[in-house]
Amino acid sequence: MAETSVTIEFNLEFVTDPIGAVLDIAVPDAPSDAARQALLDNVESTMVGSRDNLVSQTVQRAHGRLERYAQRADDYNVEPLIESFDGVDATRDRTSIHAEWSWSHEAFRFMEFGTSDHTVDGDPVLVFEFDAGEYPYLDEMFPDGTAFLPQSDVSGLPESRAVRSSLNWLRREVGQ
DSSP: OOOOOOOOEEEEEEEEEEEEEEEEEEEEOOHHHHHHHHHHHHHIIIIIIIIHHHHHHHHHHHHHHHHHHHHTTTTTTHHHHHHHHEEEEEEESSEEEEOOOOOOTTHHHHHHOOSSSSSEEEEEEEEEEETTTHHHHHHHTTTTTEEEEEEEEEEEOOOHHHHHHHHHHHHHHHHH
C-alpha cells in the first residue's frame, strides 16, 4: 500500500480578553473527502470530543497551576476564577475544527500576568474583614474585625502563567 501524506494545520493562540485560547485545526488537502472526514473525526475526538480529551486536560492543568500558585502566594482564594471557566465551544466544518475556551472573571488577568505594587483607592472607602491575630494593628483601630479604609497599599502579585503554561503543554503534546 502506498503512503499518502496529508497536511494538518495547527494554530493555537493565547487570547487576553477574556483570558483563554483559540485552537484551529485544518486539513486543507486530503486524498479524498472521506479520508479528510475520517482524519477530522479522529482529531476532533482527541482534541475536544472524547472523555479526558487534550483540551480538557489543558484546562485542568491551568486550574491545577492556579491552585498551586494560590498556595504559594499567600493562600489566595482562586475558586471564583476557576469557576468562571466558560467551557469549550467547538465547531467543525468540512475541512477544519475550531475551539475556544476562556475564563470570564475580571481578576484572572491579574493572576495570569501578575501586578506590581500598587495602591487601591476606595470608592469612597474599602471594606475588609480581617483576622485580628494576623493584623493586630488593624484590630486596635477596628475591634469588630471589619476595617474601613480610604485606600490600601497592596503588594504586587507574581505572574501565575497558568493558562500560558497549559497551552505550552498542549503544544508539546500535539507535537509528539
